Amino acid sequence: MAEPIIIAIPKGRILVETLPMLARVGIVPEAAFSDEDSRALRFATNDPNIGLIRVRAFDVATFVAHGAAQIGIVGSDVLDEFDYSEIYAPVDLGIGRCRLSVAEPVEMAAEDDPREWSHVRVATKYPELTRRHFAARGVQAECVKLNGAMEIAPVLGLASRIVDLVSSGRTLKENGLVEVETICEVSARLIVNRAAFKTRAAEIAPLVEAFRALVAEGAKDAA
CATH class of the missing domain: 3.40.190.10 (Periplasmic binding protein-like II)
Known part of the structure; x- marks a missing residue:
């Protein structure tokens, strides 16, 4: 059985805005994920093939760039600071502005x-x-x-x-x-490790498309 897809989520204000988006694409973290007193860093979700890690914003990019996490959500400021060639940022989530x-x-x-x-x-x-x-x-x-x-x-x-x-x-x-x-x-972006996007496209591409559709739906509603 393949290892779960790991999604890196930043602590802080982006986390609050990210949770509803995760739910709308069908990803529900275990209860401990929302517990600010929890010292755990890795969490299960309702999908056994998807796990979450909760780390500092600057570390999200590093985890994804090095393939320790396949997907992440992080501010464009962090992406601009590190400019990792290993990261693909396909979706502007429109949160954390x-x-x-x-x-x-x-x-x-x-x-x-x-x-x-x-x-x-x-x-x-x-x-x-x-x-x-x-x-x-x-x-x-x-x-x-x-x-x-x-x-x-x-x-x-x-x-x-x-x-x-x-x-x-x-x-x-x-x-x-x-x-x-x-x-x-x-603003916050959905980021993907480029190598993982090629080798695990069957798992990652649908998630990327789900987030893209969610953002497009939000833009349509706003219009």
């Missing part, structure tokens, strides 16, 4: 013009994406890699600016920061 932006202290922004930047020091967990963005503008970016708590970096003098995901902007405002430039719009 936000943007990746440059932000700086309000008082700095009042006298600042991004068009005049030649060198920036930035705190971010997206160093590659950030460097590429600024390089395209002829700006040298010195990136300080952080995995969280980005908003405190300017206050403590670690970096004058940050690059981070922004949804409502509330966190920035509460920390005295303001957006000054948008790098890209972000």
